[in-house]
Amino acid sequence: MIISDLNYEEISELESLNIIGGVRAPGCVDINTNTSTFRTNATITNNCGYTLNARAIWNFAIDDSCNTLDNGEAYKSSRGRQATVERVDLC
Numbered sequence: 001m002i003i004s005d006l007n008y009e010e011i012s013e014l015e016s017l018n019i020i021g022g023v024r025a026p027g028c029v030d031i032n033t034n035t036s037t038f039r040t041n042a043t044i045t046n047n048c049g050y051t052l053n054a055r056a057i058w059n060f061a062i063d064d065s066c067n068t069l070d071n072g073e074a075y076k077s078s079r080g081r082q083a084t085v086e087r088v089d090l091c
Contacts, residue, residue, distance in 0.1 A: 022089030025054050029088050035081060042085045045074040053091045059084045066091035 028048035034041050042056055046069035055064040061083035067075045 022055075022057065022091065025052070025088040025090050029054055031056070031085055031088055033085055038081055039078045040081055040083045040085075041076065041078045043074050043076050044069070044088055046071055054088050055091050056088055057086045059086045 026048060028046070029052070030043075030045040030047055032043045032045070044054060044056055044067070046052055046054065049071050051068065051070050053066050053068050055066050056077050057063050058079055061079035064077050069075065
């Protein structure tokens with residue numbers, strides 16, 4: 001996303017929506033991925049000891065929406081085979 005043509009208010013709105021430059025999830029959030037013939041599958045698990053909101057940020061695919069995860073809870077996500085999980089952000 002090119003943001004050079006946006007004004008300060010527009011950039012602030014994008015940041016508040018967590019569209020650009022999200023805050024990284026702590027290390028206690030695990031990401032496990034595997035690739036099948038046609039899909040890349042990811043399981044995001046909260047091992048932090050508290051509830052948090054997180055979403056997977058994908059390369060070459062649309063990012064996940066925000067998910068509320070209790071301690072020990074996981075969510076699964078999948079995309080086309082070429083996609084990879086870049087990171088998990090808080091949201």
